[in-house]
Amino acid sequence: MADFLIIGADAAGLSAAVQLKRRLPGTEIKVINKGRIISYGACGIPYVISGDISGSQKLVHFTPESFEKERGVPVHILQEAVDVFPQEHTVEIRDLNTGETYREAYGKLLIGTGARPVRLPFIDYALEGVFNLHTIEDLDRVLLFLEEEKPGEAAIIGAGNVGLELAEALSHKGIRVRIFDIAPEPAFQWPPLIRRAVAGKIKEKGIDFLGGTAIRSLERRNGRLSLGTDDAAAYEADVVFSVVGTVPATEFCRDKLNAKKNGALFADRRGQTCDPDIYAAGDCASVYHRLLDRNVYFPLGSTANKMGRIAGINMAGGDILFPGIVGTQILKFFELSLAKTGLSQEEAEKEGFRARRFSAARPDKAAYFPGAAPAKVEVVCEEDSGVLLGAAAVSETNAAQFIDAAAVAVFAGMGIEDLAWFDSAYAPPFAPVWNALVSAALKSSKA
Ligand SMILES: Cc1cc2nc3c(=O)[nH]c(=O)nc-3n(C[C@H](O)[C@H](O)[C@H](O)COP(=O)(O)OP(=O)(O)OC[C@H]3O[C@@H](n4cnc5c(N)ncnc54)[C@H](O)[C@@H]3O)c2cc1C
Structure with a gap:
């Protein structure tokens, strides 16, 4: 029996393992992982495709051997959890080398199995030239295909973050890109300020965007891939990427634990599920949102690392509460950096807030400084109290300079006047006296 069993050897699982080993060095910790590759930075995948990063191995921080040597915890790869028995404190595991299953007993269990890409039912993902983009294995298949087949035209289904990063990467390689999305605009989960900036950049870069278009079929015809839409139009491509979101990889345990409708396991602010000996962290779990005062599904690497660390500390006997997220994220799209924290005005109103929005466009450096470019920021606050609810920023320099400041303000419950x-x-060379964030907030000032 392992004192601590961890399922999943990436951001969440390994962050927990490190804390457990540090705090309880003599204890038995066992990590299992379905895939062969552990501890990888999926966030860097688009930049390997573009050639900014030379090779997929650059994204791998630890092998099982180096993790055990440096962190003192063994990681068993090609071991897939297929069931969990909370009453008996056991997990059923399939050894993917042999196909045989066995039971492993645990004292405390952490589930850190992440998410898996949504697969569209009408797509045969075994077709040559058709890809998801989620793991290093996916990346290696894509790199090989691009190298050998030299496709001229790519179709991307999904204009979310990964779809947009991929569109940029393929464009840099000289591949013509067409993006399809069922939503009318690209980056539909972002606020209008950012959606407009993305749509403008798509046009400027000569990428075709077909909004409000549902792909309904995909087949190989005369050596090319043919995509059929719901209005009976057909489009051809040499390579197709399906990047339409992810779902928690919890099929093996979601009916035994409290889970959201999409399968995200409920984890409280200590990382504990409804079973006191089972913790969950990362993309397989929901996370506490400070502004909404409830758990939401917001799968990001930044959050997975923190949730894993918190769960590990608490599993080791510590007592720490995750303060929660405010929904901060950032995206690069060609020259633009696009970022958001908190709620947009649309989201705030949907949540029942009476919200106001103020925006400003200012140069990102002193206006007279060479290379100064416009930065746009909007801030959202509660109408009566002025308490900050969110902000969004578009900049050619680095939108993080606005959004990290705004995130602290939203996190701390500051008012727009502050x-x-x-x-x-x-x-x-770095900023004007009145930067775009301050200028947007100043528009609300009664002074
Ligand atoms: C292309 C791309 C770009 C991204 N860009 C960003 C970004 O810029 N910023 C950001 O914050 N986030 C980004 N993300 C998201 C980020 O990578 C994830 O949020 C993060 O990896 C989640 O970590 P995790 O440990 O929860 O899960 P994962 O990284 O998915 O790891 C889960 C592990 O569990 C294993 N596993 C799954 N099921 C089982 C099972 N039943 N038994 C045993 N093992 C199992 C898997 O093999 C895997 O190794 C990006 C993701 C992708 C794909």
Whole structure:
């Protein structure tokens, strides 16, 4: 029996393993992982395709051997959890080398199995030239295909973050890109400020965007891939990427534990599920949202690392509460950096807030400094109290400079007046005196 069994050897699972080993060095910790590759930065995948990063191995931080050597915890690969028995404190595991199953007993269990890509039912993902993009194995298959087949035209189904990063990467390789999305605009989960900026950049770069278009069929015909839409149009491509979101990889345990409709396991702010000896962290779980005061599904690497660390500390006997997320994220699309924290005005109103929005466009450096480009920021606050609810930013330099400041303000429950006068950094090569975030907040000021 392992004192601690961890399922999943990436951001969440290994963060927990490190904490357990540090706090309880003499204890038996066992990590199992379905895939062969562990501890990888999936976030870097698009940049290997573009050639900015030379090779998929650059994204792998640890092998099972180096993790055991440096962190002292064994990781068993090609071991898939197929069932969990909370009453008996056991997990059923399939050894993917032999196909045989066995039971492993645990004292405490962490589920960190992440998410898997949504597969569209009418797509045969075994077709040559058809890809999901989620793991290093997917990346290696894509790199080989691009190298050998040299496709001229790509179709991307899904204009979310991964679809857009991929569109940029393929364009850099000289491949013509067409993106399909069922939503009318690209980046549909982002606020309008960002959607508009993305749509403008798509046009400028000569990428075809077909919004409001559902793909309904995909087949290989005369050596090319043919995509059929719901209005009976057909489009051809040499390579197709299906990147339409992810779902929690919890099929093996979701009926035994409290899970959201999409399968995300409920984890409280200590990382504990409804069973006190089972913890969950990362993309397989929901996470506490500070502004909404409830758990939401918001799968990101930044959150998975923190949730795993918190769960590991608590599993080792510590007592720490995750303060929660405010929904901060950032995306690169060609020259643009696009970022958001908290709620957009649309989201705030849907949640029942009476929200106001203020926006400003200012140069990202002193206006006279060479290379100064416009940055746009909008801030959202509660109408009566002025309490900040969110912000969004578009910049050619780095939208994180606005959004990280705004995220702290939203996290701390500051008012928009505080943001209007906050002591932001200024020197001509980096920022103007009145930057776009301060200027947007200042528009609300009664002074
Ligand atoms: C292309 C791409 C770009 C991204 N960009 C960003 C970004 O810019 N910023 C950001 O914050 N996030 C980004 N993400 C998301 C980020 O990668 C994930 O949020 C993060 O990897 C989640 O970590 P995790 O440990 O929860 O799960 P995962 O990284 O998915 O790891 C889960 C592990 O569990 C294993 N496993 C699954 N099921 C089982 C089972 N039944 N038994 C045993 N093992 C199992 C898997 O093999 C895997 O190794 C991106 C993701 C992708 C795919």
